[in-house]
Amino acid sequence: MKITCTQENLNKALSIVGKVINKNTTLPILNNVLLKTDKKGLRLSSTNLELGVNYWIGGKIEEEGEITIPTKLFANFVASIPDGNVEIKTREDMVNIKCNSYKINIKGIDAKEYPLAPKIENDFLFKVKSEDFKEAVVQVLPSVSMSESRMEITGILLDFSEIEDGRIVLVSTDSYRLAQKTIQLSRENINKESLNALGNIRSVIIPKNAMQELSRDLSEESEMLEIVIAENQIVFNFGKAVIISRLIEGNYPQYKQVIPEKFMSQAVMDIKDISNAVKISGLFSSASNNSVKFKMGSDGKIEVSSEANELGNNNSRIVAKTSGKELEVVYNYKYLMDGLNSVLGNEVVLDINDENSPSILKTSSDETFIYVIMPIRN
């Protein structure tokens, strides 16, 4: 292999493929990045067997070839050299990289030993604006379950059962709260043939890590994101990057049944006011079972409070538009705060039934996102 490319492109590529974390220490080659010339230029690939990232950069290819070298060492070298042309040349298992008067020889491992990427020939199922998808992922990520006791909720559900009406839904839950985001697609961005080819499949569960990786990499430079779904894999195509992830098997909970449709009471509040009040109550959270008490009066007054014997107590009053009956509900501090951080808009709407039924958090300006939160039973 002998190619010349720019430090800038190489650095960008490594900042993306270099983030795939390898937990598999029995296969040291997974700490390496694969360099491979193909018709799209120089491909850099990285995988941890569950998640693979590919990125293409342009360059002058004088000699085709492929090799793998330690990702971290390569990335650190590229980050240390000035902007300019970088020449990459292999001689047997040594990779010689040169930029101006800086020269490094890195011992590589034969690309034949690198795990093969799954071949997915399917066409895209839908295309979506990158920024819309990124926003959605950022909103639903905090509610994904951290516990591996129920694998199916350690991922994000992509529900495309309503795709023929131009809607897809992202859902996450850890059984204490649930986040649901609806994205509207343009008709021309939906591929009916791919949908038919999927048979009965109308939803998939995508691992949290893949979604995190995707949300970090989906920058504004790629306007549209293409999503391809195969049997056990999902592929994200955007800009010069391709992310491939395995899917999580299992049955996702029937989330629509969890979302209440009617409420006894409603409070509409300024997001800053309620966020400050909850944050202050959270100062005692570790010493108070993480409880935050939410009290709604009939007079348009909200009181947020918490108490910890050893430390003291706190109490904040918020002016709100209230309707329905007066009540007192106790929430988990972290779950409430996550919800407040996820909604977009200045006016938060909290719909409450009673102290034992799920409440809903949303904003008056955003119809696409709702956050369901279970109160703590007293």
Added chain:
Amino acid sequence: MKITCTQENLNKALSIVGKVINKNTTLPILNNVLLKTDKKGLRLSSTNLELGVNYWIGGKIEEEGEITIPTKLFANFVASIPDGNVEIKTREDMVNIKCNSYKINIKGIDAKEYPLAPKIENDFLFKVKSEDFKEAVVQVLPSVSMSESRMEITGILLDFSEIEDGRIVLVSTDSYRLAQKTIQLSRENINKESLNALGNIRSVIIPKNAMQELSRDLSEESEMLEIVIAENQIVFNFGKAVIISRLIEGNYPQYKQVIPEKFMSQAVMDIKDISNAVKISGLFSSASNNSVKFKMGSDGKIEVSSEANELGNNNSRIVAKTSGKELEVVYNYKYLMDGLNSVLGNEVVLDINDENSPSILKTSSDETFIYVIMPIRN
């Protein structure tokens, strides 16, 4: 106690006094901040028995008093409330803090149980421009010894034996490298009476933590820093803050003897070129005994390289102004990098004797700072 002050002032004060780390877990009150009204306003104080920080803020004092409350809880509350007036009121051991409609009650501990700050009546020894002192501290901090086997080099030496000529010197060393910074003082900022009162004392050793704390807090708002030296204590007065630290006892090494005065060879290099080359050599440092080889030719060429059997090798060429004989010296990567990061200027000067004697790193534009580094013996 009953006082009213602004959230902004309180937040600033807590960001400074809140940073004193308490390692003493047998005295829980040290996790508290002392609030005390005096003629300068409301004093906030924090101490870990070795290092104490005081900060005064103005406010409306309706009732004098003193109390201590958990620093972290108080600081987090103040950071969570909007800018505005904050009312602090004590009722027995409870402290009631109110800002707009946010209210918190924190359980305090009687101020009488708080350790007394040492009383230092001495006048200042010298005044120095805050920015000059901060720059000096930042330059010498990296070379302070981390090992507690020789306590006297775990601090920074403040040598004022030449203060009558308007010079003070800050020195740090861990016996592998040494940093020396000279600061010029204006005559009117030196207090001869304080000097006489000190008897034979012409230098003190200041703990690293105190200097770190000081360098963080010495912001541009305080133009001058006043330094007071007492028997076992040093006091830093600046703006609205006072830092008091104990001094380290012991005899500091005779640092002037370590600094060579003559050299066999000299290389003058662009700081970016040599820093990049050393950084690249450092990529192999963990696998190469941290060695970086520095080779100087007669032709104005420098070669920086390192090698690690398992990983590969690297080699960077730098154009330099060289004089003296050709040579090859091996340095520790980290020590060399620290030196390059500490010098100020665009043109680095490296004065070398041979592979077994200390070299000196400095810049051509800054006469006040030199960095002595021992080569690794081969």
